[in-house]
């Protein structure tokens with residue numbers, strides 16, 4: 344079998360897993376909008392790791408770069424990122440995913456409560472998705488990353504600059520990176536507080552209008 348066909352066959356179930364997951368996540372968002380008039384997700388992004396990136400990751404982890412090892416030892420070949428307005432939304436979606444019976448949550452890495460040393464924050468969920476193919480059911484691993492907009496801003500820029508830089512980052516830059524993550528975190532906290540205050544002002548106004556309308 345030529346190399347291209349081999350990779351195409353290997354990656355196909357991961358693509359299907361992403362298609363299925365995306366549909367499930369869209370339904371969660373649609374239902375929330377319908378029930379609460381609020382969407383806990385800003386945007387969703389999916390990506391399949393490239394063959395080159397799969398092999399590089401195996402080598403980085405000192406694992407022999409074979410397709411079998413990729414299948415058994417890498418859990419983020421299929422990746423889905425959910426970017427939320429607020430941290431509270433992340434944990435709400437996380438709980439909804441934990442309750443589902445059509446996927447199996449294998450591992451949760453909470454880099455929000457316990458950020459990485461460089462300041463990276465996100466909630467990672469490794470899940471197993473059953474995919475029904477003509478040949479039978481295949482169980483495929485996928486990684487869901489949940490982040491706020493501020494965390495995503497930090498992580499996306501950091502990924503461009505440093506992630507996989509391959510060398511030790513100078514200490515003063517590492518410190519600045521951490522400070523930037525802290526600033527992103529402060530912004531999350533501030534925006535959440537403003538949101539809560541606006542909600543309570545709106546509630547007071549609605550209550551006043553209601554009482555006014557109740558008057559004889």
Ligand code: 0O2
Pocket residue numbers: 392400419452459461463467497498499501502506
């Ligand atoms: P890419 O290019 O995004 O695909 P481990 O549990 O440590 O053995 P792993 O898989 O490295 O193995 O787990 P981890 O730490 O949960 O990282 C998984 C993914 O999270 C990474 O995938 C990144 O997408 C993201 N990530 C983790 N740490 C950082 C970080 O410090 N900065 C940024 N920007 N992203 C991070 P890949 O395959 O490493 O990279």
